[in-house]
Amino acid sequence: MTITCKARQGLALDDILVIDAHTHMGLWHNFHAPNNDAEGMIRSMDTLGIDKAVVTAHSSILPNYRYGNDLVANAVKAYPDRFLGYVTLNPHYPEDMELELKNFFDIPGFVGIKLHPSCHGVPIDYKNYEVAYRFADDTGCPVLIHVWGLGHVLTVKGLLDKYKNAKFIMGHGGADLEGMKLAIDLIGDYENAYIDTALSTAMQGNIEWLVENGGSKKILFGSDMPFYDPRHTFGRIAMAKISDDEKRDIFGLNMKKILEG
Amino acid sequence: MQSLEFFDCNCSFGMRAIVNPGSFYKLEDLTDNMEHCGIKRALVYHSMAREYNPMVGNDMLMKEIEGHPSLYPVWVVMPHYTDEFYTPNELIYNMKSQRVRAVKMFPSPADQNYSISDWNCGELFGILSDFNIPLFIGANQISFDEIYSICTAHPNLKLILTDITYRMDRNLYPLLKRLPNLYIETMGCKAHDGIEMMCKKFGAERLIFGSGMPIYPGIAATAMISYANISDDEKKLIAGANLQNILKEVKL
Incomplete structure (x- = not known):
């Protein structure tokens, strides 16, 4: 049965690898996000056939990264087969950054770094982020950055030139149309550039357009769960008018390759 | 389960000012x-x-969907005071003669730019209520206070709120609790487990499937229902039966 046929029937894609490269966890101040704990997320993952989710906590991208990173660590320890962790850093606490990286990368299951320049009110190339970028460059780990619009994508281009060993995931694929157009160029031009699919209001035909212009090898399934529900992003890929091989790349094989170094 | 058969309450076609790549018209x-x-x-x-x-x-x-039995017309309506649109009685006469059973409004300043208060639209809402004609209106077109005012002033008017977002539950839940004539289109029910939560709290009868095509992807909207953790009967209600029932009650 094709992936489209399974998705039309609401069947979990349990025969292919699915890694959600962009998820959160916990409460959110600005709106109701039900069932936001590890168990609630696992129920959603099982419904769809998501094998693993890479997590950054909501708390970490807003007031308290210590609380958030601990929340993720607890989930990774409790469900090592289902969750991987991003260490999330806040550049307003520069004195903590190196220690936070060391402490959490010592925990099995922490695989990358998450930065949210918009929530933390700084540019992507803010000087205090250099600790994180150097760490990623030294280790080759992925850095998931909230990338929203053309200006952000242009700044990422500078990072790609400077830190060639770090793997940069442009969250939300650049978000708006102009951002996405440049992001597509960057994933073609730079070996270490990727985009993810997390968008609350993606446009008709968006996945097909991304694959047609950027290929399937540098696009990662990211849902933003439980910031919002994963099912619509999942459906956008599962029933997209692209081949099943391309869907397998996006759903899991590309992220697997990143994680394997 | 078998694939669901969807009846979409929210789609359009035709040339637009902006057509994003990958979309169609x-x-x-x-x-x-x-x-x-x-x-x-x-x-x-x-x-x-x-x-x-x-x-x-x-x-x-009306001209372009002729010969397409799977497509049912929805008219965009507006107040008549400037003589740009039918009076309410003319509207009903024309809807009846052309077999149109549902209407939409786009009152926001960026769209057709008029007040939706009763001093402007009350007469229109009144006649829609009289004939059980459902009104579809986007959450980007109307405030929560306006929804409350319309639904309380016109308790027989079925208002289907389309294009909601995942950030609205704190306002939508109290409205759904207080307003039995308010329905929600599912395309934007994207709060985590949002479909399940609304079904549990307010019943599947309050949810109507819509895709948002060709602006938004239909495959995303169908996946929200196909993969929902609700019963098959609830899925069928949302996918099409609720809309079918609302249209059956139209008295034209």
């Missing part, structure tokens, strides 16, 4: 995409009725 592309999504029937409006003029767009709609 032609009628045949809409019907092709409906088939791909498993959408068997749809209420459709013409983009010209939103982006240019209701009278012109509604007329184009």
